[in-house]
Amino acid sequence: MPKKDLADTNTFTRKPRSGWEMLKGKEPRVEAYCREYLSFLSEVKTEREAVSYLVERAARAKGLHMVGNRGKAVAFCRPGKAALSEGVRIVVAHLDSPRLDLKANPVYEDTELVMLKTHYYGGIRKYQWLARPLALHGVVVKEDGSIIRIVLGEDENEPCFTIEDLLPHLAGKAQYGKKIEDVFQGEKLNLICGSRPDLNAKEDKVKRQILALLNEKYGIVEEDFTSADLEVVPSGKAREIGFDRSLIGAYGQDDRICAWAAFSAVCDAVKPSHATVALLVDKEEIGSEGNTGAKSVFLEEVLWSFSEALKLDVNPSRVLFRSRALSGDVNGALDPEFPEVHEKANAARLGYGICITKFTGSRGKAGSSEAHAEYMGWIRSLLNRSGVPWQTGELGKVDEGGGGTVAKHLAEYGMDIVDAGPALLSMHAPFEISSKVDAYATYLAYRAFMEEA
Ligand code: MN
Ligand code: MN
Numbered sequence: 001m002p003k004k005d006l007a008d009t010n011t012f013t014r015k016p017r018s019g020w021e022m023l024k025g026k027e028p029r030v031e032a033y034c035r036e037y038l039s040f041l042s043e044v045k046t047e048r049e050a051v052s053y054l055v056e057r058a059a060r061a062k063g064l065h066m067v068g069n070r071g072k073a074v075a076f077c078r079p080g081k082a083a084l085s086e087g088v089r090i091v092v093a094h095l096d097s098p099r100l101d102l103k104a105n106p107v108y109e110d111t112e113l114v115m116l117k118t119h120y121y122g123g124i125r126k127y128q129w130l131a132r133p134l135a136l137h138g139v140v141v142k143e144d145g146s147i148i149r150i151v152l153g154e155d156e157n158e159p160c161f162t163i164e165d166l167l168p169h170l171a172g173k174a175q176y177g178k179k180i181e182d183v184f185q186g187e188k189l190n191l192i193c194g195s196r197p198d199l200n201a202k203e204d205k206v207k208r209q210i211l212a213l214l215n216e217k218y219g220i221v222e223e224d225f226t227s228a229d230l231e232v233v234p235s236g237k238a239r240e241i242g243f244d245r246s247l248i249g250a251y252g253q254d255d256r257i258c259a260w261a262a263f264s265a266v267c268d269a270v271k272p273s274h275a276t277v278a279l280l281v282d283k284e285e286i287g288s289e290g291n292t293g294a295k296s297v298f299l300e301e302v303l304w305s306f307s308e309a310l311k312l313d314v315n316p317s318r319v320l321f322r323s324r325a326l327s328g329d330v331n332g333a334l335d336p337e338f339p340e341v342h343e344k345a346n347a348a349r350l351g352y353g354i355c356i357t358k359f360t361g362s363r364g365k366a367g368s369s370e371a372h373a374e375y376m377g378w379i380r381s382l383l384n385r386s387g388v389p390w391q392t393g394e395l396g397k398v399d400e401g402g403g404g405t406v407a408k409h410l411a412e413y414g415m416d417i418v419d420a421g422p423a424l425l426s427m428h429a430p431f432e433i434s435s436k437v438d439a440y441a442t443y444l445a446y447r448a449f450m451e452e453a
Contacts, residue, residue, distance in 0.1 A: 116232075354438065
């Protein structure tokens, strides 16, 4: 290693480098990658739709072993040069995003409007869901077990849904001056879905008309809502933002930006040193619970299935103990409107590449699986060697708030893991903002991790 020139003290200073500068000349690749990512975001609004989309795409990539889990989680595995017993390289990301779910008994009529009651899923800011076009995505399972798929409200020729908001003229006593959590209540997030009365009915005129329509169009009855996963999401396609088209605006980028990067990387990985797994899970936004979340034993099942396919006999726990992982999830970007929530020297910036987050958690790192210095050193060396734009980032100032990811659940297996994903503005909003160069840098990082690790 050549000694750094003592006269040039600049070489001792770490200066974050813009991803645009580092990837200069590679703009066509950034654009090509982001075109595909934008169509994925436009097509896919739920974890189920993400799994279907990726499973179909995986059929085009050669050599992948796929393990599905109830249509809501999926893993794509690729064999490596080293024996499976030496451990795998895992990139984990989540497919679920904050949204409104329909309740089991959602339909009611009030003021001759028919509404659907919802219960929000994940951390939403409730006012962001009012007075905007919304779409309904999901499945209804009928009593005979048949599954009705519903996607309504995306195409401009289709009707959409919405939640109304109070007019400013009358908001004085009801809203202004109150605390934000008192003003916007979850129980008021009801979806308007009809107003035309059944002129022959004596009561519930609009509700009857809507139920008749649902029966005609989907063959369902009111009780069928009790066995349904129906999700209310923002209507519309992903968009480029800005005169220079440098940013991406869309619903669900937390965490489909990492899921798409992990999937693309495992599809494109050439002769990885170790077996690689892109693990895409559900339920992260509500604590990774359930049999499709990161706390489930799905990852062990993935390894059993993969080793059987390779005609090997391995113990998944031992393989996982020797594994390395990246927890692909987003971080909050330095916010120009609210810089006071960040500590600038340790905040991630849009356009500065993938953000490596050594620890998450809140109130003194509580709830974090914090990566070891040795693992940080290894990742840093890999990213620098591979020319990947990267930065570090903490989610906000000390004691400002905080958050967690799936990293700690995988760390329980004994593997080394660190959070690595791009930073977003407006995280958890119906229209989240990412940088194109960060999306591409995330893909480059995951691919380098899979191929050269
Ligand atoms: Mn996330
Ligand atoms: Mn999230």
